[in-house]
Amino acid sequence: MTEEEVRRRPGGRGARVRQAVLDAAVDALVEHGVTGFSFADVAARAEVNETSVYRRWRTRENLITDALLAVSDRRVPVPDTGSVREDLYAFATLVVEYLNSPLGGALARAAVITVEDPELAAAREEFWRSRIRSAGVMIERGVARGELRAGTNPRLALEALIAPLHSRALLTREPLDEDLPRALADLVLDGLGARDGGRAATA
Incomplete structure (x- = not known):
């Protein structure tokens, strides 16, 4: 199975990583608000690579909205x-x-x-x-x-x-x-x- 198939499979690793990032983003917003929100902080909380977060959401605003x-x-x-x-x-x-x-x-x-x-x-x-x-x-x-x-x-x-x-x-x-x-x-x-x-x- 390719990485793309894993990412798209419902309930697969990609879905779990996405949920972990969204949960981390919510925690970061509650703690720091919008102005203190960063990809680096969210990635650290979710224990994923920052580039993975950037690749999926592109901007802070996109991730904030999605979360x-x-x-x-x-x-x-x-x-x-x-x-x-x-x-x-x-x-x-x-x-x-x-x-x-x-x-x-x-x-x-x-x-x-x-x-x-x-x-x-x-x-x-x-x-x-x-x-x-x-x-x-x-x-x-x-x-x-x-x-x-x-x-x-x-x-x-x-x-x-x-x-x-x-x-x-x-x-x-x-x-x-x-x-x-x-x-x-x-x-x-x-x-x-x-x-x-x-x-x-x-x-």
């Missing part, structure tokens, strides 16, 4: 409480906790980094599309339970929920306080005309 996007879906899982209102509240709460953390703050900054590598740029875009799709199940469940009208757009609902959080974290730097998730969940569902306050309709 943060790889970990964010683990930190913000999609809740299933049985109520669309509580789902959106719980999801927004997780986003607030994430953005208030050192790692989440780094993610907010990484979101505006230009990625020159077309493959990594496409991967980042696909990640966000995938996250919206996976989180969209909260809206779909609400429709199925009769809490929301048929035809409710999951993407628009989720963008309305989380965009203000990212706006505060990235643009205005206003605090993401503990009351904000509930207020946003209520605002979104009121705008969607949620039935029975976002609780499942009963016969």
Whole structure:
């Protein structure tokens, strides 16, 4: 088997090395932030050759973006409480906790980094599309339970929920306080005309 085949084989050595580098990159970001981030430090933490890191990611910005996007879906899982209102509240709460953390703050900054590598740029875009799709199940469940009208757009609902959080974290730097998730969940569902306050309709 060639080195290229090993690198591409799912679950092979290449995949393990990539994950080790991404984990090391996250640790480096938490400890040093973006300005103190370097290939040399990440390579040392991951116990790999620095040239291997450079060959795969090319720039610090590419590696920062890839690492943060790889970990964010683990930190913000999609809740299933049985109520669309509580789902959106719980999801927004997780986003607030994430953005208030050192790692989440780094993610907010990484979101505006230009990625020159077309493959990594496409991967980042696909990640966000995938996250919206996976989180969209909260809206779909609400429709199925009769809490929301048929035809409710999951993407628009989720963008309305989380965009203000990212706006505060990235643009205005206003605090993401503990009351904000509930207020946003209520605002979104009121705008969607949620039935029975976002609780499942009963016969």
